[in-house]
Amino acid sequence: MKLKITIDDKIYEVDVEASEPEPAPLPLIGALLHTAAVHVPGATAARPAADEEAADEDKVCRSPLNGVVVRIAAQVGQSIQPGDILLVLEAMKMETNITAPCTGKIAKIRVAQGGPVTAGQIVIDFE
Secondary structure (H helix, E strand, C coil), X not given: CEEEEEECCEEEEEECCCCCCCCCCCHHHHHHHCCCCCCCCCCCCCCCCHHHHCCCHHHEEECCCCEEEEEECCCCCCEECXXXXXXXXXXXXXXXXXXXXXXXXXXXXXXXXXXXXXXXXXEEEEC
16 A cells, blocks of 8 residues: 655655554454344333424424533523523533523423433423
8 A cells, every 4th residue: 555644844655564464353343333223022212202292493492412411500581692501411521501592581491400311302491
């Protein structure tokens, strides 16, 4: 295989050969790459609650990811502008600010500090 390498603004063309044969893929990794859907009797897929399905999308804020509520920065009755921080979620040791998508007033906060949140879940309702 030929590669072009630049060092100190000089371009070098080098030939590269494998000194050892590539190891065969592990059977377990290959099996994980080719997984299939499995039906578990009695299990049901997670679905949003009926009130979440019929929600007016202009009057709600949904969580963009799964996580835990670290801090609630907004209060019921508070007027908000686009970009105002409503709450902070932690997912995979990283904090994410959830901001207001529109101008409005907070009608209801559906989550509690320390509580879990799933992606797509309504976290705040607006008037």
